[in-house]
Amino acid sequence: MLQAGYYHTLKVNRISDYGLYLADEEGNEVLLPNRYVSLNDAVGDTKRVFVYHDSENRLIATTEHPLATADQAAYLEVIDKNIHGAFLAWGITAKDLFVPIANQPFRMEVGRSYVVYVYRDPVSGRVTGSARLNRFISNETITVRPHEAVDVLVAARFAAGFRVIVNNRHWGVLYDNQLFRPVAIGDRMTAYVSRITPDRRIDVSLQQQGLDEVKAAADRLLALLGEGGGRLALSDRSTPEAIAAATGMSKKTFKKALGYLMSHGQACTEGETIKATERL
Template identity: 40%
Template sequence: MIQIGRYNDLPVLSQLPRGLQLDGGEFGEILLPKQYLQGDEQVGDVLRVFIYCDSEDRLIATTETPKVQVGEFAYLNVVDENRHGCFLDWGLSKDLFVPFSEQRHTLKKGGQALVRVYLDNSERIAASTKLDRFLEDIDDTNTFKQGDEVSIVAAEKSDLGLKVIVNGTHWGLIYANDLFETPKRGQERKAYIKRVREDQKLEISLRPLGFAKVEGLAGEVLQKLKKEGGYIAISDKSSPDAIKRVFKCSKNAYKQAIGTLYKQQLIKIEKDGIHLV
């Protein structure tokens, strides 16, 4: 079955002067315009294409690469507006529409917005900044477990830290004291479940939980790295005096500490110093 607003693998049915007719199953034949062809396509070939609606709401295929698909979140530029809403650049020739009814705050041309792409009741692709209605409360404590690796999208700062979207389905929070780096809004990256609270809220860590459990000199080195922006110009090749001046320890103790961090894949050791991974 065709998925509108997502990639589909469709067979070529026929060749026309204006492009290729693809087999859209229950949706009938779908045109792939000739400007998207490489020239060596044949009837019977199966092509990977993105399906969306043209300006007349007809299904059409493209080999262009959208910045986001239906069901996903993205941070996009507002490129136009009219009396019905605004339009976002999502990488295709036809811009992505955000109705006024789906704007948490009024969007203006030249701005940016974190949106979730969805299909409306007429199967047309649209976007919304009202993210809460797409994100669930956890109703099953087995959904997430402490230490699980997850995918997050940075959403917005709060008084407590940074709100993030977890696995495209739930809200999570990275507390300010855990933000040794701050992902850009809309940035997607991996993270870890730090805690599933009794109220079913998710606390998130950007590092594996071993990061929080490092104690002693290794913990002091981590704190120093966080304070210095992720880099310290002292490696295992530095002089004993330089190490003692900063960490008040012997060179051997320092090497053991950074060795512990290296084994946990928390740092990289370079000639010029050590870096958070």
Template identity: 40%
Template sequence: MAQIGRLNSLIVLHSTPHGVYLDGGEHGEILLPNRYIPKGTGLDEAVEVFVYRDSEDRLVATTEKPFAMVGEFATLEVVNVNRNIGAFLSWGLLKDLLLPFREQANPVHVGEKVVVYILLDEKTDRIIATTRLNRHLSKARPPFKPGQAVPLLITARTPLGYNAIVGGTHMGLLYHSNVGAPLQVGQKLNGYVTALQPGGKIDLSLDASGYQRVASLTDRILEALKNNGGRLSYDDDSPPEVIRSHFEASKKAFKQALGALYKQRRIRFTNPGIEALDIREAKDGDWQPSGPKRQG
């Protein structure tokens, strides 16, 4: 049976002037309009489609893929607000996604990007969005381990730090002391689990700890140097937000990695920026970073 709000592999049953009809199982035949039919598609062949309801409440199929599907969290932009029913979000399909007023934790406005959970409304069998995220987070014990790398979705700024959905299932907290530069609600980035607290709370960091952090970051810096002709404009004085954007690391971690590479004589400081250095090219007169605490 076809699943509404998900990708399905459905069999072509017959064609009409408007498109082909697909076998939706208990949902009956589902139209795939002509503009979405893959070239060369024939009868009895399977087509991967996304199934949803159109403005007239009919099930239709499309080969376009939305930014997110039922059961997923996503950051979507508000493109319209209807004072009678709610807001509409752009989600990559011809028909915008409804965020009903009853599902808004706080009022939203056109142009705003909001973090939502996408679900199938039990009353209408339509796909809708909600900003009431906690209702849809897993209540099970988090399956993560300290030190594990995890994908994060920032949902809110709090006095302690930033709330973030971890791995698409649980809520965690990035303390301000572990961030370094401001983050944006709706931002996706990679982080690390630092601790699992009683009650399932997850403490997070944007950097791995200890040697693992430095070793991983030095590899990324060397790769960036290789891809950029051996020179980069980033160094100790680069703003934290610039370092985070390009290397997904804090300024402290970046400085530690540069210090490690300098001690290995893999780079020289060009003030500003850095340059890849072959050990055989090192010279006594090369410029050195200022200050005795290179890794502070």
């Protein structure tokens, strides 16, 4: 079934003056306009497209990639608004994401960006945005586990760190003492679940834990050595600030990574410099 807000892999069913008509396995068709068609396209070819409703409520396909599909959160800029709601840049040339007034806990302003949740309206089937995040983000049933790698979107600042959206489903917390590089609202990144508290709070870290953390940090250090021609102006005596600025690691993690490389014969120290060995 063709649903707006999602990617579909469809077959070219027929060619018209307006573009390609793509069909799913049930024979449901959607138009891929000429601006997305190449001379090499032919009946029977398969195309991966994103489907949405146009201004006349018709399903349309595009090969462009939206900044978020249905069931995802994103940080989007308001480019227009009227008495009914706001229109956010969505990454599709011919379509903006509409956020109705009812879905705005505060009035959105043109030129500002907001974290919104993209969803498919169950009545109209149209893709809509909402800044009322708690309607969609919940920790009632946790679907992640400690040490698991997760996708996080930085959603809000609070006194001790940032609130993040985990895997587009849950609220999580990223504390300031876990930050070793700049982070801003709207940033999307991979993080790791450090713990889940009895009251269902998900704490995340930007660094892996245990041996995986050490190996990942060692790989990062090797990459930095490669970029620096085999040398890096750091040592285990460098300040935490200098280490964080150069590597994005805490000093504790950096020392573990350096120790790992040295024990495997991949690096050595010369004064205040790390040097890659011939094994690198």
